[in-house]
Amino acid sequence: MTYRFQDILRMVIPGLYLITLCFILFVWVGWIDVSEESTILSLIKSSFANTMALILPFIGFVIGYIINVGSSYFERIIYRIPKATRPSAYVLKGKNDNYHIDNLNQLKVFIGIDKVDNDKANKAFQSAKEALRNDENINVFYAQSILARNLAGCQVLFTILCLICLFINWRLSLWWGIGSFLLCVIMVYNWWRQRCVYAKYVFAAYNTLEDQSSTSNEKGLIDTDVQPITPEASTSKACPFIAYYKAKQPAQK
Numbered sequence: 001m002t003y004r005f006q007d008i009l010r011m012v013i014p015g016l017y018l019i020t021l022c023f024i025l026f027v028w029v030g031w032i033d034v035s036e037e038s039t040i041l042s043l044i045k046s047s048f049a050n051t052m053a054l055i056l057p058f059i060g061f062v063i064g065y066i067i068n069v070g071s072s073y074f075e076r077i078i079y080r081i082p083k084a085t086r087p088s089a090y091v092l093k094g095k096n097d098n099y100h101i102d103n104l105n106q107l108k109v110f111i112g113i114d115k116v117d118n119d120k121a122n123k124a125f126q127s128a129k130e131a132l133r134n135d136e137n138i139n140v141f142y143a144q145s146i147l148a149r150n151l152a153g154c155q156v157l158f159t160i161l162c163l164i165c166l167f168i169n170w171r172l173s174l175w176w177g178i179g180s181f182l183l184c185v186i187m188v189y190n191w192w193r194q195r196c197v198y199a200k201y202v203f204a205a206y207n208t209l210e211d212q213s214s215t216s217n218e219k220g221l222i223d224t225d226v227q228p229i230t231p232e233a234s235t236s237k238a239c240p241f242i243a244y245y246k247a248k249q250p251a252q253k
Helices: 005-029 040-045 048-079 087-093 104-111 118-131 136-168 174-218 240-247
Strands: none
Touching: 005 048, 005 136, 040 048, 048 136, 048 240, 087 104, 087 118, 104 118, 104 174, 118 240, 136 174
Protein backbone atom coordinates (compact mmCIF):
# COMPACT_ATOMS: atom_id res chain seq x y z
CA MET A 1 0.00 0.00 0.00
CA THR A 2 1.37 3.42 -0.98
CA TYR A 3 0.28 6.81 0.33
CA ARG A 4 0.78 10.10 -1.44
CA PHE A 5 1.58 13.22 0.56
CA GLN A 6 -1.93 14.62 0.11
CA ASP A 7 -3.39 11.29 1.31
CA ILE A 8 -1.38 11.59 4.53
CA LEU A 9 -2.36 15.23 5.03
CA ARG A 10 -6.07 14.51 4.75
CA MET A 11 -5.65 12.07 7.66
CA VAL A 12 -3.14 13.99 9.82
CA ILE A 13 -4.80 17.43 9.66
CA PRO A 14 -8.26 16.30 10.88
CA GLY A 15 -6.66 14.14 13.57
CA LEU A 16 -4.53 17.00 14.92
CA TYR A 17 -7.50 19.36 14.63
CA LEU A 18 -9.63 17.10 16.84
CA ILE A 19 -6.78 16.59 19.34
CA THR A 20 -6.31 20.37 19.62
CA LEU A 21 -10.02 21.05 20.14
CA CYS A 22 -10.32 18.34 22.78
CA PHE A 23 -7.20 19.55 24.60
CA ILE A 24 -8.55 23.13 24.79
CA LEU A 25 -11.96 21.86 25.94
CA PHE A 26 -10.53 19.60 28.66
CA VAL A 27 -8.29 22.40 29.93
CA TRP A 28 -11.27 24.76 30.04
CA VAL A 29 -13.44 22.40 32.07
CA GLY A 30 -10.55 21.50 34.37
CA TRP A 31 -10.07 17.87 33.32
CA ILE A 32 -6.46 18.63 32.32
CA ASP A 33 -4.26 20.58 34.71
CA VAL A 34 -1.78 22.98 33.09
CA SER A 35 -0.57 24.71 36.23
CA GLU A 36 3.13 25.11 37.01
CA GLU A 37 3.10 21.91 39.10
CA SER A 38 1.18 19.82 36.55
CA THR A 39 2.68 16.68 35.02
CA ILE A 40 1.75 17.68 31.47
CA LEU A 41 3.49 21.04 31.69
CA SER A 42 6.58 19.36 33.17
CA LEU A 43 6.68 16.90 30.24
CA ILE A 44 6.37 19.74 27.74
CA LYS A 45 9.30 21.55 29.32
CA SER A 46 11.45 18.41 29.51
CA SER A 47 13.40 16.62 26.78
CA PHE A 48 10.37 14.39 26.23
CA ALA A 49 8.86 17.26 24.23
CA ASN A 50 10.98 16.25 21.22
CA THR A 51 9.59 12.71 21.39
CA MET A 52 6.07 14.10 21.68
CA ALA A 53 6.63 16.18 18.54
CA LEU A 54 7.42 12.99 16.64
CA ILE A 55 4.64 10.89 18.14
CA LEU A 56 1.86 13.49 17.81
CA PRO A 57 1.63 13.39 13.96
CA PHE A 58 1.40 9.59 14.11
CA ILE A 59 -1.39 9.78 16.69
CA GLY A 60 -3.10 12.40 14.52
CA PHE A 61 -2.84 10.10 11.51
CA VAL A 62 -4.41 7.17 13.40
CA ILE A 63 -7.27 9.33 14.69
CA GLY A 64 -7.70 10.90 11.25
CA TYR A 65 -7.81 7.47 9.63
CA ILE A 66 -10.58 6.38 11.99
CA ILE A 67 -12.48 9.60 11.28
CA ASN A 68 -12.04 9.05 7.54
CA VAL A 69 -13.53 5.55 7.77
CA GLY A 70 -16.42 6.74 9.94
CA SER A 71 -17.15 9.79 7.75
CA SER A 72 -17.10 7.68 4.60
CA TYR A 73 -19.57 5.22 6.09
CA PHE A 74 -21.78 8.07 7.35
CA GLU A 75 -21.74 9.66 3.88
CA ARG A 76 -23.00 6.45 2.28
CA ILE A 77 -25.81 6.28 4.83
CA ILE A 78 -26.86 9.86 4.02
CA TYR A 79 -27.11 9.08 0.30
CA ARG A 80 -29.45 6.18 1.06
CA ILE A 81 -32.03 8.59 2.44
CA PRO A 82 -34.79 8.81 -0.22
CA LYS A 83 -34.92 12.62 -0.38
CA ALA A 84 -31.16 13.16 -0.14
CA THR A 85 -29.62 14.43 -3.38
CA ARG A 86 -26.16 13.28 -4.39
CA PRO A 87 -23.72 16.03 -5.42
CA SER A 88 -23.40 14.40 -8.86
CA ALA A 89 -27.17 14.57 -9.38
CA TYR A 90 -27.30 18.15 -8.10
CA VAL A 91 -24.61 19.20 -10.58
CA LEU A 92 -26.25 17.41 -13.52
CA LYS A 93 -29.56 19.14 -12.80
CA GLY A 94 -27.81 22.45 -13.47
CA LYS A 95 -29.84 24.47 -10.98
CA ASN A 96 -26.87 26.25 -9.39
CA ASP A 97 -24.66 28.55 -11.46
CA ASN A 98 -21.76 27.93 -9.07
CA TYR A 99 -21.48 24.42 -10.51
CA HIS A 100 -22.24 25.28 -14.11
CA ILE A 101 -21.00 22.91 -16.82
CA ASP A 102 -20.73 24.07 -20.43
CA ASN A 103 -22.84 22.06 -22.89
CA LEU A 104 -24.65 20.29 -20.06
CA ASN A 105 -27.42 18.99 -22.33
CA GLN A 106 -24.83 17.58 -24.71
CA LEU A 107 -23.14 15.85 -21.78
CA LYS A 108 -26.44 14.29 -20.66
CA VAL A 109 -27.01 12.90 -24.16
CA PHE A 110 -23.48 11.57 -24.26
CA ILE A 111 -23.78 9.74 -20.93
CA GLY A 112 -27.29 8.53 -21.75
CA ILE A 113 -29.29 10.37 -19.08
CA ASP A 114 -32.61 11.94 -19.96
CA LYS A 115 -34.02 12.36 -16.44
CA VAL A 116 -31.52 12.89 -13.65
CA ASP A 117 -31.83 10.83 -10.46
CA ASN A 118 -29.41 9.66 -7.78
CA ASP A 119 -28.80 6.19 -9.20
CA LYS A 120 -28.16 7.29 -12.79
CA ALA A 121 -26.04 10.24 -11.71
CA ASN A 122 -23.94 8.08 -9.41
CA LYS A 123 -23.31 5.45 -12.11
CA ALA A 124 -22.33 8.16 -14.57
CA PHE A 125 -20.09 9.83 -11.99
CA GLN A 126 -18.32 6.58 -11.07
CA SER A 127 -17.71 5.74 -14.73
CA ALA A 128 -16.39 9.22 -15.50
CA LYS A 129 -14.15 9.06 -12.42
CA GLU A 130 -12.72 5.75 -13.63
CA ALA A 131 -11.93 7.21 -17.05
CA LEU A 132 -10.15 10.15 -15.39
CA ARG A 133 -8.38 8.24 -12.63
CA ASN A 134 -4.92 9.35 -13.86
CA ASP A 135 -5.84 13.04 -14.10
CA GLU A 136 -3.84 14.80 -11.36
CA ASN A 137 -6.06 17.91 -11.41
CA ILE A 138 -9.12 15.78 -10.69
CA ASN A 139 -7.24 13.96 -7.91
CA VAL A 140 -6.52 17.31 -6.25
CA PHE A 141 -10.25 18.15 -6.14
CA TYR A 142 -10.91 14.67 -4.74
CA ALA A 143 -8.36 15.17 -1.96
CA GLN A 144 -9.89 18.55 -1.10
CA SER A 145 -13.38 17.05 -0.86
CA ILE A 146 -12.17 14.23 1.40
CA LEU A 147 -10.30 16.69 3.64
CA ALA A 148 -13.45 18.83 3.94
CA ARG A 149 -15.50 15.73 4.80
CA ASN A 150 -13.05 14.59 7.48
CA LEU A 151 -12.87 18.05 9.06
CA ALA A 152 -16.66 18.18 9.12
CA GLY A 153 -16.67 14.77 10.82
CA CYS A 154 -14.23 16.09 13.44
CA GLN A 155 -16.42 19.08 14.13
CA VAL A 156 -19.54 16.91 14.45
CA LEU A 157 -17.77 14.71 17.01
CA PHE A 158 -16.53 17.75 18.92
CA THR A 159 -20.02 19.29 18.96
CA ILE A 160 -21.42 16.07 20.44
CA LEU A 161 -18.64 16.12 23.04
CA CYS A 162 -19.46 19.74 23.93
CA LEU A 163 -23.12 18.85 24.45
CA ILE A 164 -22.12 15.97 26.72
CA CYS A 165 -19.85 18.28 28.73
CA LEU A 166 -22.67 20.79 29.12
CA PHE A 167 -24.68 18.20 31.04
CA ILE A 168 -21.89 16.86 33.25
CA ASN A 169 -19.76 19.94 33.90
CA TRP A 170 -21.22 23.31 34.83
CA ARG A 171 -17.94 25.13 34.05
CA LEU A 172 -18.56 24.78 30.34
CA SER A 173 -20.51 27.74 28.98
CA LEU A 174 -23.46 27.29 26.68
CA TRP A 175 -21.56 29.43 24.16
CA TRP A 176 -19.16 26.53 23.64
CA GLY A 177 -22.01 24.38 22.36
CA ILE A 178 -23.46 27.19 20.24
CA GLY A 179 -20.08 28.10 18.74
CA SER A 180 -19.23 24.48 18.01
CA PHE A 181 -22.64 23.92 16.41
CA LEU A 182 -22.20 26.96 14.13
CA LEU A 183 -18.75 25.71 13.09
CA CYS A 184 -20.31 22.33 12.47
CA VAL A 185 -22.91 23.83 10.12
CA ILE A 186 -20.22 25.78 8.24
CA MET A 187 -17.97 22.74 7.82
CA VAL A 188 -20.79 20.44 6.74
CA TYR A 189 -21.81 23.01 4.13
CA ASN A 190 -18.20 23.30 2.97
CA TRP A 191 -18.05 19.51 2.68
CA TRP A 192 -21.16 19.54 0.46
CA ARG A 193 -19.75 22.40 -1.62
CA GLN A 194 -16.42 20.64 -2.13
CA ARG A 195 -18.20 17.46 -3.22
CA CYS A 196 -20.22 19.47 -5.75
CA VAL A 197 -17.07 21.17 -7.03
CA TYR A 198 -15.41 17.78 -7.40
CA ALA A 199 -18.41 16.37 -9.30
CA LYS A 200 -18.51 19.45 -11.51
CA TYR A 201 -14.89 19.15 -12.60
CA VAL A 202 -15.16 15.38 -13.13
CA PHE A 203 -18.07 15.86 -15.53
CA ALA A 204 -16.48 18.92 -17.14
CA ALA A 205 -13.21 17.06 -17.75
CA TYR A 206 -15.06 14.07 -19.13
CA ASN A 207 -17.10 16.33 -21.39
CA THR A 208 -13.80 17.71 -22.71
CA LEU A 209 -12.71 14.16 -23.55
CA GLU A 210 -15.88 13.73 -25.56
CA ASP A 211 -15.29 16.99 -27.43
CA GLN A 212 -11.73 16.00 -28.24
CA SER A 213 -12.92 12.64 -29.51
CA SER A 214 -15.54 14.33 -31.69
CA THR A 215 -12.89 16.65 -33.13
CA SER A 216 -10.67 13.70 -33.94
CA ASN A 217 -13.62 11.99 -35.58
CA GLU A 218 -14.26 14.99 -37.81
CA LYS A 219 -10.62 14.94 -38.95
CA GLY A 220 -10.94 11.32 -39.93
CA LEU A 221 -8.43 10.07 -37.37
CA ILE A 222 -10.72 7.35 -36.04
CA ASP A 223 -13.43 5.02 -37.23
CA THR A 224 -16.40 7.10 -38.31
CA ASP A 225 -18.76 4.20 -37.71
CA VAL A 226 -18.55 4.62 -33.92
CA GLN A 227 -21.99 5.63 -32.67
CA PRO A 228 -22.73 7.74 -29.57
CA ILE A 229 -24.21 6.03 -26.56
CA THR A 230 -28.00 5.89 -26.53
CA PRO A 231 -30.04 6.18 -23.34
CA GLU A 232 -30.96 2.51 -23.70
CA ALA A 233 -27.32 1.47 -23.86
CA SER A 234 -26.50 3.38 -20.67
CA THR A 235 -28.57 0.95 -18.61
CA SER A 236 -26.37 -2.00 -19.50
CA LYS A 237 -23.90 -3.43 -17.02
CA ALA A 238 -20.94 -2.43 -19.15
CA CYS A 239 -19.24 0.88 -18.47
CA PRO A 240 -20.51 3.17 -21.27
CA PHE A 241 -17.94 5.91 -20.65
CA ILE A 242 -14.83 3.79 -20.87
CA ALA A 243 -16.13 1.71 -23.78
CA TYR A 244 -16.97 4.84 -25.72
CA TYR A 245 -13.69 6.52 -24.83
CA LYS A 246 -11.59 3.48 -25.80
CA ALA A 247 -13.52 3.04 -29.02
CA LYS A 248 -12.72 6.58 -30.03
CA GLN A 249 -8.97 6.33 -29.50
CA PRO A 250 -6.78 6.41 -32.67
CA ALA A 251 -5.93 2.94 -33.86
CA GLN A 252 -2.39 1.89 -33.03
CA LYS A 253 -0.11 1.28 -35.97
